[in-house]
Amino acid sequence: MKLNWIGIVSIIIGVKSEMYWTYNLSFGGFFMIGIKVKESNENIIVSWQLSKVEIPKNETIEVISDETYGGEEQTAMRIGYPYATTERVVIKTSKQNYILFTNDTSIKNKIDRMIK
Numbered sequence: 001m002k003l004n005w006i007g008i009v010s011i012i013i014g015v016k017s018e019m020y021w022t023y024n025l026s027f028g029g030f031f032m033i034g035i036k037v038k039e040s041n042e043n044i045i046v047s048w049q050l051s052k053v054e055i056p057k058n059e060t061i062e063v064i065s066d067e068t069y070g071g072e073e074q075t076a077m078r079i080g081y082p083y084a085t086t087e088r089v090v091i092k093t094s095k096q097n098y099i100l101f102t103n104d105t106s107i108k109n110k111i112d113r114m115i116k
Contacts, residue, residue: 076096089102
Protein backbone atom coordinates (compact mmCIF):
# COMPACT_ATOMS: atom_id res chain seq x y z
CA MET A 1 0.00 0.00 0.00
CA LYS A 2 1.39 3.38 -1.01
CA LEU A 3 0.78 6.25 1.43
CA ASN A 4 1.01 9.93 0.68
CA TRP A 5 1.38 12.58 3.39
CA ILE A 6 -2.40 12.77 3.89
CA GLY A 7 -2.52 9.03 4.56
CA ILE A 8 0.31 9.29 7.08
CA VAL A 9 -1.35 12.23 8.87
CA SER A 10 -4.64 10.29 8.91
CA ILE A 11 -2.91 7.36 10.61
CA ILE A 12 -1.41 9.71 13.21
CA ILE A 13 -4.84 11.24 13.79
CA GLY A 14 -6.31 7.76 14.19
CA VAL A 15 -3.72 6.91 16.84
CA LYS A 16 -4.36 10.16 18.70
CA SER A 17 -7.67 9.71 20.47
CA GLU A 18 -8.36 13.28 21.54
CA MET A 19 -11.00 14.97 19.37
CA TYR A 20 -9.38 18.39 19.80
CA TRP A 21 -6.29 17.38 17.85
CA THR A 22 -8.31 15.62 15.17
CA TYR A 23 -10.53 18.66 14.66
CA ASN A 24 -7.69 21.19 14.47
CA LEU A 25 -5.46 19.14 12.20
CA SER A 26 -8.21 18.11 9.80
CA PHE A 27 -9.70 21.59 9.59
CA GLY A 28 -6.40 23.36 9.05
CA GLY A 29 -4.75 20.65 7.01
CA PHE A 30 -7.37 19.10 4.78
CA PHE A 31 -10.37 21.35 4.26
CA MET A 32 -8.50 24.56 3.56
CA ILE A 33 -6.33 23.18 0.75
CA GLY A 34 -7.05 25.30 -2.30
CA ILE A 35 -8.35 24.33 -5.69
CA LYS A 36 -5.72 23.73 -8.36
CA VAL A 37 -6.44 24.18 -12.05
CA LYS A 38 -4.22 22.65 -14.74
CA GLU A 39 -4.49 22.34 -18.47
CA SER A 40 -4.08 19.22 -20.57
CA ASN A 41 -4.42 18.99 -24.33
CA GLU A 42 -8.21 18.83 -24.46
CA ASN A 43 -9.29 19.20 -20.83
CA ILE A 44 -9.21 21.56 -17.90
CA ILE A 45 -8.24 19.56 -14.82
CA VAL A 46 -9.64 20.85 -11.53
CA SER A 47 -8.26 19.15 -8.43
CA TRP A 48 -9.19 19.68 -4.80
CA GLN A 49 -8.17 17.50 -1.88
CA LEU A 50 -8.22 13.95 -3.27
CA SER A 51 -10.66 14.59 -6.11
CA LYS A 52 -9.92 15.40 -9.74
CA VAL A 53 -12.44 16.59 -12.32
CA GLU A 54 -11.68 16.81 -16.03
CA ILE A 55 -13.74 19.33 -17.97
CA PRO A 56 -13.53 19.12 -21.79
CA LYS A 57 -12.53 22.47 -23.28
CA ASN A 58 -14.71 22.01 -26.36
CA GLU A 59 -17.84 21.66 -24.18
CA THR A 60 -17.17 24.84 -22.17
CA ILE A 61 -19.69 27.58 -22.89
CA GLU A 62 -18.61 30.31 -20.45
CA VAL A 63 -16.77 31.04 -17.22
CA ILE A 64 -18.41 33.60 -14.93
CA SER A 65 -18.23 34.83 -11.34
CA ASP A 66 -21.18 34.07 -9.09
CA GLU A 67 -21.81 36.60 -6.34
CA THR A 68 -24.31 34.45 -4.43
CA TYR A 69 -23.26 32.61 -1.28
CA GLY A 70 -24.03 29.02 -2.27
CA GLY A 71 -24.06 29.40 -6.01
CA GLU A 72 -27.10 30.23 -8.09
CA GLU A 73 -26.97 27.07 -10.22
CA GLN A 74 -28.87 24.40 -8.27
CA THR A 75 -27.73 21.34 -10.24
CA ALA A 76 -24.07 22.32 -10.54
CA MET A 77 -21.23 20.17 -9.25
CA ARG A 78 -19.68 22.04 -6.34
CA ILE A 79 -15.91 21.85 -5.90
CA GLY A 80 -14.11 23.34 -2.93
CA TYR A 81 -14.95 24.26 0.62
CA PRO A 82 -17.86 26.74 0.49
CA TYR A 83 -17.24 28.33 3.90
CA ALA A 84 -14.70 31.13 4.35
CA THR A 85 -14.09 31.49 0.61
CA THR A 86 -14.50 34.75 -1.26
CA GLU A 87 -14.75 33.66 -4.89
CA ARG A 88 -17.37 31.54 -6.64
CA VAL A 89 -16.45 30.71 -10.22
CA VAL A 90 -19.04 29.02 -12.43
CA ILE A 91 -17.93 26.95 -15.41
CA LYS A 92 -20.88 26.34 -17.71
CA THR A 93 -20.58 23.46 -20.15
CA SER A 94 -23.01 21.80 -22.52
CA LYS A 95 -23.42 18.78 -20.21
CA GLN A 96 -22.67 19.86 -16.62
CA ASN A 97 -22.09 23.08 -14.73
CA TYR A 98 -19.43 23.47 -12.02
CA ILE A 99 -19.06 25.91 -9.14
CA LEU A 100 -15.57 26.40 -7.73
CA PHE A 101 -15.34 27.78 -4.19
CA THR A 102 -11.94 29.42 -3.74
CA ASN A 103 -10.00 32.37 -2.34
CA ASP A 104 -7.82 32.58 -5.46
CA THR A 105 -8.97 35.73 -7.24
CA SER A 106 -7.08 34.84 -10.43
CA ILE A 107 -8.60 31.39 -11.01
CA LYS A 108 -11.34 32.73 -13.32
CA ASN A 109 -8.76 34.41 -15.56
CA LYS A 110 -6.62 31.24 -15.61
CA ILE A 111 -9.58 29.18 -16.81
CA ASP A 112 -10.55 31.82 -19.39
CA ARG A 113 -7.04 31.70 -20.86
CA MET A 114 -7.14 27.88 -20.99
CA ILE A 115 -10.34 27.67 -23.02
CA LYS A 116 -9.37 30.29 -25.60
